[in-house]
Amino acid sequence: MTTPLTLGFSPCPNDTFMFYPLVHGLVDTGGLSYRERLEDVETLNQLALGSELDVSKVSYHALGHIRDDYALLRSGSALGRGCGPLLVSAAEVNPTDLAGKTIAVPGRFTTALLLLRLFDPSLHNFIEMPFHEVMEAVLSGNADAGLIIHESRFTYQGYGLHKLLDLGEWWENETGLPIPLGGIVARRSLGKETVSAVERALGRGVEYARSHPDEAARYICEHAQEMSAEVCAAHINLYVNDFSADLGDEGVQAIRCLMERAEQAGIVPRSEAPLFF
Structure with a gap:
């Protein structure tokens, strides 16, 4: 039995919707298991900055500070149009x-x-x-x-x-690009094989959630107690989309553009690390 990977994500409906299949064993995890930790997004950012989580949702701003230690995964992102702050x-x-x-x-x-x-x-x-x-x-x-x-x-x-x-x-x-808000990262020290397995399992989980949208309803509501069902549904519909399943070329272009602009503005440090593993 492998040691569970620490998995951080927020209690927001788009995250609980996407991660429900993974943490409840509804998809093939490639032999990996996870110990979930639900926190506010900025708390997750801080935990990742301290290298305290194996896999985590983080803001793309935070990604600019942790690229040397964490690789971005192609599934699980909050990225799209008409969804900015x-x-x-x-x-x-x-x-x-x-x-x-x-x-x-x-x-x-x-x-x-x-x-x-x-x-x-x-x-x-x-x-x-x-x-x-x-x-x-x-x-x-x-x-x-x-x-x-x-x-x-x-x-x-x-x-x-x-x-x-x-x-x-x-x-x-x-x-002219969609806005990258948050993505899923995995610690590079886990090794390419494990990171790839996490990425594949997360991709399966997102696809499962999108094809079985009602299964996670109770889990989502447990973590979004102050949110009406209507707001909850609107939240998922806005932030879970095709980019969540796979960033694709346009999604990757948007992230690279954000990182470049943040570097040029001196807001995040420059890094030679590849975006992905």
């Missing part, structure tokens, strides 16, 4: 007028913050907090604006907040 506020203002203002962000190594810094390098007054606290920080006046991700994209209008900027839309207009 939103900048919101309690009043309608021009995002170019936010210089010097406080902006609540969902973590230092989130792709959301990377995109915002690429959009306007002059912005710097960020307050880091868990993603589900960002809207409240804006509503309470503790932040002038907030950077929202995940299900907040579907609920912010109900709180009376105004969209100032869609960073996914900005990225798509700038590059």
